[in-house]
Amino acid sequence: MRPGEGLTRFLLRSGMLAALAGLWLPPALASPLTLLTIDAGYLESTMPLYASIAAQAAVSSPGVTAKRRSDLELARELRHSEVLIALPEVIAEVARGAGADLVVDRAVARRLDQTAARDITGEVERILVARFGQLPLEPGS
Amino acid sequence: MRTLRATLLAFVLPSVALAAPPILVVDLSDSYTHSTALAGLLADVDRELKALAQMHRPAIDRLRRELREAKQREPDNRELQLAIARSISDLEATAERDEERLAKANETAIGEVQRAIAAAKATLQSETGARAILDIHETYYVRQDCPCLATERLYELLNQQLPKVELRMAPAE
Structure with a gap:
């Protein structure tokens, strides 16, 4: 056995080498990141959920008063903001479930040349639709 | 020992080369508490603002008092009242110019910090x-213990590179 060979074998067997490698590398280089992407613009403003909320608020009946119309518009805005408030929580929920390190917008991922990153827009949208899609715009309606 | 070195070279170096291109995330939202330069600048601006207020306020207050008294004592002496009002207006304009000089100095100092942040x-x-x-504002989620979080190191570098920034006010015209 050559000098140092026993030590090498011990380090390899005990996993110490990997641990040492981890220590010697700067943290950012130690492990590749699990990056996910979303289409933030879609989730924040253009997904069909918002259209269905708006449809609930749209009142075509001619007998509806201006005050009632304004109340419904307010309820629509409120629901939209509730979805926006829930959005970061839902993104975090999906990201945690996927064991992700980072979630960024698709445009940022493209800028970083991370085009192969898994996109979770659909999963986030499904959760939001399940949570808010069937909810009446006003309590008791 | 040569075998150990060879093993390290064989295992460790390729892992560096093959590692995915890393992305770091920094959160600069608390920079006024974590950057010694910005914290010092904030204290300097606060002190200057108080000093400026102290410089003009007593004179303005005194002139306002004089104007009130002149109106009661000599209600028909418009010239005196106008002269006092003009003095008040001049002093207020000077105070405003001083605040503008302070705002400009603050802006310049912040620019210096921003350049230091870019360098860090x-x-x-x-x-x-x-x-x-x-x-951090470019991200939608960052795992709490993500190795990509590098805020502390950035502040270390920033505080080394720019421990203090001077608030240089241009001389009054």
């Missing part, structure tokens, strides 16, 4: 080999 980011990027440094 460049240092951080080269020392870690990171492909990019994202601001």
